[in-house]
Amino acid sequence: MYKSLAFFAALLCVSNPSKAFNLHEYLTLVANNHPEILAIDATTGQYGAEIQYADGAYDAKLDHNSFSRVTGYYDGLQASQKFSKPLEAYNAEIFSEYRISHGDFPVYEQEYATLSGGEASVGVKLSLLQGRDTDKKRTAMASARLKYKMWNEEAKLAQSEFYYAAILAYLDWIESISYFNKIQQLVEVGINRQEGMKRRVAEGDIAEIELLEFETRLLERQSTFLSAERNVQANIQKLRYYMHSNASFDDIQNAPSHNTTGSTTGSTTGSTTGMVWPNAFKSVIHGGVSTNHPALAAKAYEMQELKQKMRLAKVALLPKLDVEAKLARDIGSGPTSLQDTEAKIGLYFSVPFERSQAKAKKSRTQFEINALEQKTNALQGSIEAKLKERLINLTYAKRLHDMQKKQVVLSRKLFEQEQRQFEFGSSDFFMLNTREVDAFQAELKAMTARINVFREELAIMKLNAQLNHQFIQNTLLSKFTFSEK
Helix, strand or coil: CHHHHHHHHHHHCCCCHHHCCCHHHHHHHHCCCCHHHHHHHHHHHHHHHHHHHHHHHHCCEEEEEEEECCCCCCCCEEEEEEEEEECCHHHCEEEEEEEEEECCCCHHHHHHCCCCCEEEEEEEEEECCCCCCCCHHHHHHHHHHHHHHHHHHHHHHHHHHHHHHHHHHHHHHHHHHHHHHHHHHHHHHHHHHHHHHHHHHHCCCCCHHHHHHHHHHHHHHHHHHHHHHHHHHHHHHHHHHHHCCCCCCCCCCCCCCCCCCCCCCCCCCCCHHHCCCEHHHHHHHCCCCCCCCHHHHHHHHHHHHHHHHHHHHHHCCCCEEEEEEEEEEEECCCCHHHCCCEEEEEEEEECCCCCHHHHHHHHHHHHHHHHHHHHHHHHHHHHHHHHHHHHHHHHHHHHHHHHHHHHHHHHHHHHHHHHHHHHCCCCCHHHHHHHHHHHHHHHHHHHHHHHHHHHHHHHHHHHCCCCCHHHHHHHHHCCCCECCC
16 A cells, blocks of 8 residues: 555655646646537537528529420520529619520510520519518528527537536546645655554553554545545546546646645645636626626527517518519611510519418517517526625635634644644543544645635636636636736
């Protein structure tokens, strides 16, 4: 067991704070192309493609049409090409066409006849009522853009969840390695004390049963040490996942450490008190509920999308009145009836009498708007309530930590006094071990209380959904400026 202790202590190099694996180094690795972050970016690209797809409804196009009679009495042939370009305003479409024909056509196909040089025409189509202000194509374009913005906010939420879990894993690792360092000290002290007790038993200074009692307690400490070693390795595996690498123990071996508790427990290697948040994190912790909270912003974009649907539903109740104007001119020689410039204006009118489907869509969309308003209000209230709860938890966590620090000082003093009495022979091993365990437990409680303060602060940052990828990147680029609490 002693060899295992020595090996693992060397592996962790806990006595070398210069090699401490700090939060900046960890987040630098986490933010570097993790699959979860890349998956979010890829989804963002999908929504960008949806915008391009919706815009494609207004792409220009060229149509070609031709036919030729290869048998029969008539030998007419005809070819036409038409260029058209949809426009957003008035659901308009502009077009130009050129067609040419040759030969004879039956009476019922005289519209195909042109002069020898063909016919050129230009025209425009407009919607004057239904489809004038908006239509399915324009609604689809607006919806695609709103969904893109909505996803950007949802992506911030997903990124914040990811970085919350990643930093929480870092805190778990700090707690486990700090616990490991504490129990390691107890085991080392116990092993050294065991040799002294053996000599005293051999000299008849103490009874052998006291040595057996001591070795039993030492074995318990060694078992606890083994469990602590397992927890450290388990938490290192979690760090490896978030760092997305096969980093060795040498890369992630040391927690940041320096003593700020005022404890007199001796070595503070691996203490949790060495960790402080960067200033950018602290501004989020103490900033209250963000007015641009991603969850609320996503709901706002969703509301805009529903209003676009409502606008389309209202337009669908209107009659359909479309107009088309066309100007055509034949070129070349041929029949006199085809030689003049020709202007055409056409109207299309349609009105549904019952309009049940349009009314149902409008009614359903209004209910969707009402439901979303209530969901948004509930969400905002939930965020505010949870934030207040977390701030209360943070206040009590800090107070508890302050009390635990005082407990550390007192329990340490009791242990030191008991140790002096034991050395003078006025105390026994049972009391010494009890005082030592009490001091150890006090330090562990103080360490856990300190970590819990960080956990509560981290939960506030997650609740504000500010731990998105851009925020983390900006924090890393600012070289992690710190200020003491």
